[in-house]
Amino acid sequence: MKVALIHRFGPPEVLSICEVPTPPVGDTDVLIRTEAIGLNFADIFARLGFYPAIPKPPFVPGIELSGVVEKKGKSVRDLKTGDRVLAFTRQHGYAEYVSVPSGxxxxxxxxxxxxxxxxxxxxxxTAYHGLVTLGNMKKGDRVLLHAAAGGxxxxxxxxxxxxxxxxxATVGSDSKMDLVRSLGAxxxxxxxxxxxxxxxxxxxxGEGVDIVFDSVGGRVFRKGWKLLAPMGRYVLFGFAAVANHNGIGKLRAARESLSVPLIYPPAxxxxxVSLMGFNLYFLMQKKEYLRRAMKILFRLYARGVLRPVIGAEYPFDKIADAHRFLQSRKSVGKVVVMMGR
Structure with missing residues (x-):
């Protein structure tokens, strides 16, 4: 089967398409024939070696895909062959076939x-866990949302x-402002x-906001932290400020990291106020939480509340170009890679 392999940490060119054996299926796993792959900024950080718990190269990156169940383990009861599914993977998602724990x-x-x-x-x-589970968002809350034009x-x-x-809302360029306004900011x-x-x-x-939802960090964090009202919740889930189209320079990373204020606990x-952080990579282990959350989110999709915006689509053999585009910070919505056959 075809996979996109990272053979060393570095720029998009380190991704190469190669052939490897189809993975085995464990008793509690399902084998998925991949149809589409969702790119995330976490994939950029993984490729650059700036992401927690990633394996050493060579490895197959990718944390999100959709496809069809080809085979299931003998202990799997809630899925069957032929089911159309989406899956969260702890890497190894850039592949024609992916073996994933059924949970x-x-x-x-x-x-x-x-x-x-x-x-x-x-x-x-990510939106649900950060805003609802951690942020306890409710009607009338004032929410500051950074990088609002992304997926x-x-x-x-x-x-x-x-x-x-x-x-x-904030965005990274003027060209993204009209879309975010049209969505109600x-x-x-x-x-x-x-x-x-x-x-x-x-x-x-002058009262500030009740929730800050921040994937940028750095100097954006410093300003956002000062806007937090009493009883406010600051939810941090990324640090995109350290990356640019050239990768993560040590000087840039140091400058952005030093711009984050030290948080004095008595303050x-x-x-x-509360400061919380999370990483979806580790949330994937919470199988019952995933099941409940996705049930809620699919209901919101059916009602038309949640509808992803797909800003760019690439074929699998151009996945390095897809990485380059996402890292350029010019993308709006989600970048998707179609497997094709």
């Missing part, structure tokens, strides 16, 4: 195509508007060029 696989709604399915799982689950950002904006929260600012804090202060009458108590 990390969900049958997709009939009306959801493979392309949409590959764009749905990570984005919607997770769009899902987060859709979910927040459904709940009845007031969303203040009250204020939209280009965080890479403009001061996003002042428009938020004005819009909230959390006196201001009555």
């Amino acid at each position: 990390q696989v969900a049958r997709v709604p009939r009306q959801m195509g493979f392309k949409e399915a590959a764009a749905f799982g990570v984005t919607s689950l 997770v950002g769009i899902a987060s904006l859709q979910l927040a508007r459904h709940v009845g929260a007031d969303v203040h 009250e204020t939209v600012t280009n965080y890479s060029e403009d001061d996003f804090a002042e428009p938020v202060r004005i819009a909230t009458n 959390l108590v006196s201001k009555n």
